[in-house]
Amino acid sequence: MDKLLVRGLKRTEIEPLGLSSLDPDSFYITWAMNETWQLQFTARDDGSVAYNMLDDESSVFYDGQEYIVKQCIPDFVDGTKAKDVVATHVYNEASRIRKYKQYIDTSDPSSGQSTNVKANPDDTGSSGDNSSVTQNGNTTITKTDEGDNQENQIWYSLEDVLKYYLDGNSLGFTYQIIGNFGKSRIEQLQDGNGTDMLSKIVEHWPNAVIFPDNRNIRVYNIDDFEKDYGNRLDYEYNTTEFKLTYDSTSLTNEVFCVGAKYSVETETETDSDSGNSSGAGAQAVIADAKKYLGVPYKYGYGRPVGTANPYNGMDCSSFVSRVYYDFGINIPAYTVAMESYGHEISRDQVQTGDMGFYGSKGASHHICLALDNNTMIYEPQPGEVCKTEPISYYPPTWWERNDDMAKIVAGGSSDDSGGASTSTSAEYYYFAPFWVKDLDSINKYGEHPLEQIEDERFHDANSMRQYALSQLQPEPSLTVEVTTYTHMKPIPGDKIHCMIPDGELSTNLAVVGFDWYPLSETNYSVFTLNTNAQNILDYQASQRNDLNKAFSQISKQSIAITNIANNTSEGNGAWNETEVKAFDNSKRS
Structure with a gap:
């Protein structure tokens, strides 16, 4: 039997705790897939170094794994002294890893602010793909993809998430990915801790199993996690109880699907000199802004404006601030602070050099620069570069004009008239909304609708249909809990052959949880087993x-x-x- 080892907080010695000092019936390990991994026991005072090192935040080692003591309760009873210990697996210490947003000190003169307030940095909104632009005289028809305009949503791989939180950590955490995983759309990673990392993995990759080896965070595809080790559980042979719970509470067999939309905007110019883009001043601003085309988006880069090399990377606000700086105009490189450096104008007044803000006033999160009344230039999001787009492709929430920039654009005099235009727009779905139904399930159980799925990621009906089918649960769930006669050591993911006589059940089920009493003569292992479609059909x-x-x-x-x-x-x-x-x-x- 494995020894129980103890290492005191901030100590290097590792000492064995005598098994004779342990209450064998109290010693057990409980594990539930993606939820819990915990060790509990009661130890009597045997005067040993190991016993005296048992305390909150000390480490205990058993079966090759480290656990951190979170509760150590001295207990004096019947003339003896003991400690009741609850310890969680060391991988939970990933909660101590923290990632912080980059904060801008606006008292720094290079920031363009004179106040001592510290504000949150700007966030980026992601934009979609412009499907088509056609021109007919002074009329521009733009088909704008609305599906990807979800604020702060970015496509990440599983490795992107693990690297963001774990690379360079000081607690010794590493990671492995076993199996194949696609990308998932997640709110932009900016701050949080290791617990957030684990939650994001489980939420956005439902087929992921987190099963660490001490501080090595291993993430398995469930198909790679479940393996047959040749074990068997037979009722009344090596088990005392098979408890089968058949539950139709979560049964769903139909869902209404709504995919992405696009808008068709028709904009007609009423002024051939629209946007004040033909003057020498406007052309100078346009040329200056375009020299940064291709510079990669890098969050927090480009600051302090005027000192940092802009070609190493910029984010949305440092780019606009840099163009202004090139003409001797100092404005901060933070969207909320930039709001006070202009006055609001209407959409039809937009001209070269005007600033387009995204979000609500006082909490803007993204910004672009107008090249003329129809075109903008901006740093979009991580993984992209500075580029130009039609304004209608990703229209700002509101526009502002800085009078100093307006004078430069006008060649020495402010001109707020801008170019005028009229526009109309209409929204269309890429495909008609539709129902997805599992007819076999409906014939057996009747209709059990899932809440409507509206997902802007899908431009193709077949792709959305396959996704919707994966969200249905067309059969009642079946859970199996088995109590054994033995101290059989559970193996997470073990596909055990389970047998109940008289044809009640004969199938393979994987271990997804357990309570293991390796020292007790009266408490035996309890297995929680998963089920799949075939198991349910067998039942x-x-x-x-x-x-x-x-x-x-x-x-x-x-x-x-x-x-x-x-x-x-x-x-x-x-x-x-x-x-x-x-x-x-x-x-x-």
């Missing part, structure tokens, strides 16, 4: 067999009643005493 087949047997028995009794009735001595259907006794005996037999 349903056994239920049908039992039902058929019951109907068969009723049928036999009905035949017996009919025979007695048809053979009465009176011939008129009335039973005499002898016939009644005969029927009674047939029921008992």
Whole structure:
């Protein structure tokens, strides 16, 4: 049997705790997939170094894994001294890893602020793909993809998430990915801790299993996690109880699907000199802004403006601030602070050098720069570069004009008239909303609708159909809890062959949780096993067999009643005493 080892907080010695000092019935390990991994025990004072090192935040080692003591409760009873210990697996210490937003000190003169307030840095909104632009005289028709305009949503791989939180950590955490995972759309990673990392993995990759080896965070695809180790659980052979819970609470077999939309905007110019883009001043601003085309988006880069090399990377606000700086205009490189450096104008007044803000006033999170009344230039989001787009492609929430920039654009005099235009727009779905139904399930159980799915990621109906099918639960769930006769050591993910006689159940189920008492003579291992579609069909087949047997028995009794009735001595259907006794005996037999 493995020894229990103890290392005190901020100590290097590792000492064994005598098994004789442990209450064997209190010593157990509980594990539930993606939820819990915990060790508990009661130890009596044996005067050893190990016992005296047991305290909050000390480490205990068992079966090759480290646990951190979170509760150590001294207990004085019946003339003895003991400690009740609860320890969690060391991987939970990832909660101590923290990531922080980059904060800008606005008292720094290079920031362009004179106040001592510290504000949150700007966040970026992600934009979609411009599908098409056609021009007809002074009329521009733009098809704008609305599906990807979700604020702060970015596509991440599983490795991106792990690297963001774990790279360079000082607690010794590493990671492994076992199996294949696609990318998922997640709110931009900016701050949080290791617990947030684990939650994001489970939420956005439902087929992921987090099963660490001490401080090595291993993430498995469930198909790679579940393996057959040749174990078997037979009712009344090596188990005392098989508890099967058949639950239709979460049954769903149909869902209404709504995919992405796009808008078609028709904009007609009423001024051929729209946007004040033809003057020498405007052309100078346009040329200056365009020299940064291709510079990669890097969050927090480009500061302090005027000192940092802009070609190493910029984010949305440092880019706009840099263009202004190039013309001797100092404005801060933070969207909320930039709001006070202009006055609001209407959409049809927009001209070269105007600033387009995204979000609500006082909490803007993204910014672009107008090249003219129809075109903007901006740093979009991580993974992209500075580029130009039609304004209608990703229209700002509101526009502002800085009078100093307006004078430069006008060549020495402010001109707020700008170019005028009229526009109309209409929204269309890439495909008509539709129902996805599992007809086999509906025929068996009736209609059980899932809440409507509206997902702007999908431009293709078939892709959304496959996704929707994966969200349905067309069969009731089946959970199995098994109590063993033995101290059989559970193996997480072990696909155990389970057998209940008389055809009740014969199938393979994987271990997804357990309570393991390796030292107790009275408490035995309890396994929680998963189920899949085939397991449920096996269970349903056994239920049908039992039902058929019951109907068969009723049928036999009905035949017996009919025979007695048809053979009465009176011939008129009335039973005499002898016939009644005969029927009674047939029921008992």
